Amino acid sequence: MLRRIWPMAALAAVCLGAVPEPPGKLVDLGGHRLHVYCTGSGAPTVVVENGLGDYSFDWALVQARVSRFTRICTYDRAGYAWSDSGPKPRSFGQINFDLHEALAKLGEHGPFVMVGHSYGGPLVRNFTAVYRDDVAGMVQVDAAFEGERVGIGGGKTIRLGEGAKGVGIPAPHEQMGDSDKPALPTDPLPDELKKLDAMFAPLPAQEQAMQLWAQQQLAVYDAQNGETQWSEETFAKWLAASQAGSLGSIPLVVLSRANGGYSDADVPAVQLERERKAGQAMLVKLSTNSRQIVIDSGHNMNLEAPDAVAAAIREVVDAVRKHHPLN
Numbered sequence: 490m491l492r493r494i495w496p497m498a499a500l501a502a503v504c505l506g507a508v509p510e511p512p513g514k515l516v517d518l519g520g521h522r523l524h525v526y527c528t529g530s531g532a533p534t535v536v537v538e539n540g541l542g543d544y545s546f547d548w549a550l551v552q553a554r555v556s557r558f559t560r561i562c563t564y565d566r567a568g569y570a571w572s573d574s575g576p577k578p579r580s581f582g583q584i585n586f587d588l589h590e591a592l593a594k595l596g597e598h599g600p601f602v603m604v605g606h607s608y609g610g611p612l613v614r615n616f617t618a619v620y621r622d623d624v625a626g627m628v629q630v631d632a633a634f635e636g637e638r639v640g641i642g643g644g645k646t647i648r649l650g651e652g653a654k655g656v657g658i659p660a661p662h663e664q665m666g667d668s669d670k671p672a673l674p675t676d677p678l679p680d681e682l683k684k685l686d687a688m689f690a691p692l693p694a695q696e697q698a699m700q701l702w703a704q705q706q707l708a709v710y711d712a713q714n715g716e717t718q719w720s721e722e723t724f725a726k727w728l729a730a731s732q733a734g735s736l737g738s739i740p741l742v743v744l745s746r747a748n749g750g751y752s753d754a755d756v757p758a759v760q761l762e763r764e765r766k767a768g769q770a771m772l773v774k775l776s777t778n779s780r781q782i783v784i785d786s787g788h789n790m791n792l793e794a795p796d797a798v799a800a801a802i803r804e805v806v807d808a809v810r811k812h813h814p815l816n
Contacts (some may be wrong), residue, residue: 529556540607568712
């Protein structure tokens with residue numbers, strides 16, 4: 490099937506192990522580089538934070554649409570695709586620091602409209618808490634939330650935040666040291682990582698080739714492990730006290746899928762669905778200037794419903810430009 494939709498040159502490049510040309514710029518952050526791709530013009534600039542294991546080019550469909558009415562930047566977190574492995578631990582604060590420094594070095598000026606998908610949702614919330622003056626609005630795209638139950642295999646689930654160890658989160662740093670080197674897996678890659686998942690079919694052929702290459706780069710799995718581990722500490726802090734109103738009155742649109750699509754696990758599917766809806770409603774309360782939009786889509790809205798995602802971003806951009814509350 491892949492040979493029918495890919496140009497032969499793109500397929501050959503992946504098979505030969507060639508590194509695809511990065512569409513954006515590699516920004517040097519004290520010995521490690523971050524890949525940032527900005528297109529379009531106008532203010533406010535939109536900045537996208539990806540889900541766990543996702544890449545900048547997964548947003549190609551949305552980026553093309555948004556760049557018609559304002560500037561938009563997507564990027565790859567440290568250890569993902571063209572971005573070098575970054576300083577550890579991979580806490581929310583460290584990830585936010587990397588992005589903030591990269592945008593500054595590129596001359597991309599805020600305040601920004603932050604867009605966070607899945608794991609990227611809490612990341613942009615934390616970014617806003619740390620760099621409050623640099624954020625003018627936000628879109629949460631089927632975002633993760635503290636206390637959410639996620640599957641860990643074998644029919645078992647955990648709630649985000651319950652795995653916290655209560656350790657202090659170190660301050661972010663820029664320079665790389667010996668302790669920051671990635672721990673690369675030694676086992677062979679699973680066969681499924683050598684194939685392209687059907688969910689990427691909506692992407693153009695070039696981005697499909699990028700995806701197949703990127704998911705076979707070992708550094709991303711060390712990065713994901715660090716992100717998962719250290720996010721627990723922040724989730725636990727948010728669980729300990731209500732976060733309602735923590736975003737003030739910035740325009741916030743929460744995009745939620747209509748149905749969770751759960752199966753029974755160690756808790757019934759009906760409970761998982763009830764908790765998901767409650768968590769998405771909680772996200773709406775983060776700002777006093779917000780609204781929720783429920784759409785008929787799966788979790789990967791950037792691939793399945795790019796028009797709806799772009800429309801939500803435009804709504805927030807327009808609210809920022811006109812200094813008006815959301816309708």
